[in-house]
Amino acid sequence: MSLKVGVVGTGMIGLDHIRRLTQVLSGVEVVGVTDIDLDRAKSAAPKGAKVFETPEALIADPGVEAVVICSWGGAHEAQLLAAIAAGKPVFCEKPLVTSEAAALRVMDAEVAFGRRLVQVGFMRRFDADYRRLKAVIDGGTLGAPLLYHSTHRNASVPEAWSSELPLNDTLVHDADISRWLLGDEVTGVEVRVPRRNRRRDDLRDPVVVLLHMGSGALVDVEISVNIGYGYDIRGEVSCEDGVASLPNRPATVVSDKHGIRQAIPEDWRERFIEAYDQEFREWIVAAGEGTATGPSTWDGYAATLVADAALRAVESGGLEKIAMRDKPALYGARVAVAA
Ligand code: NAD
Ligand code: ISE
Secondary structure (H helix, E strand, O other), rough: OOEEEEEEOOHHHHHHHHHHHHHOOEEEEEEEEEOOOOHHHHOOOOOOEOOOOOOHHHHHHHOOOOOEEOHHHHHHHHHEEEEEEEOOOEEEOOOOOHHHHHHHHHHHHOOOOHHOEEEEOOHHHHHHHHHHHHHHHHHOOOOOOOEEEEEEOOOOOOOOOOOOHHHHHHHHHHHHHHHHOOOOOOOEEEOOOOOHHHHHHHOOEEEEOOOOOOOEEEEOOOEEEOOOOEEEEEEEEEEEOEEEEOOOOOOEEEEEOOOOOOOOOOOOHHOHHHHHHHHHHHHHHHHHHOOOOOOHHHHHHHHHHHHHHHHHHHHOOOOOEOOOOOOOOOOOOOOOOOO
């Protein structure tokens, strides 16, 4: 039996997820789509799928067993609340939501429902290179992690981007992966803003973010969203007794009159193609059982707090502290955080 899925939002990643759900993965069927741009939804609809006029209609339809949310971050809250109210498992692209208050409303609704329904699209956790990096750190042979360097470079972003987005749309990945790799929570955030990239001097880009972790470890993050040359994601953990890094991705080595070189992924679709496939494989299994595993509403909340604090830190120029609510039992044991 295939899991019958409805997709909300048929833009860049919505289309890519529809492709993997229809052409790559098994045990799943896209039975419905919707978008505020109905023409876009119609052209994205796989054969036999129904085009719904609104997310509410898609989510409420008895033929839709589980929901995939790929709309803009600011629209996620209402769609998540509708899916939870309908008791349907939901995969929600990151960011979970775009404010602490919205994250708390979603968490309260899921906790009141009494079972996990939400998986957030933090796909780095499903990437084989990040999984191997975490295994090395968890193995303990390098001692305690002291510093993590996270580099997050996009070749370009859409014209419509504003200066908040590098912090509340892009940084959330680095916040989540730092928490996951180090098994720790972020307790404070600082931001430094260097000179702007000439390609988009209307944007605050790049930014350097310093995450203070509960253990005392520090994470420095470079966010550059108009680096031009490609999609370049790097990570290196400095521990007491050694250093562990993400490898460069294997790519054909081309030698010609310009020298010896390897291609860099164009964007997230190419760099994380296997990770997105794997996050959906795991989601399909859990959603088929009426629940969710992997990155949770709690993780989405934690990343949202980091984004909120980073935006405050831009204004204050100082260290912005983060206070988390107590972790509900639904999301497992609380990570120990030093005072
Ligand atoms: P996009 O602008 O290409 O597509 C978003 C689509 O959602 C548009 O077609 C828009 O019309 C539709 N939409 C917006 N609000 C809606 C609403 N209320 N109801 C129905 N449809 C609505 O953007 P995108 O790049 O596809 O990003 C979508 C989401 O996916 C964002 O949250 C983004 O952060 C996330 N994303 C995640 C990754 C990743 O690596 N995990 C990569 C890209 C995008
Ligand atoms: C996009 O939404 C993603 O999630 C990508 O992974 C990230 O690199 C990019 O900056 C975001 O805009």
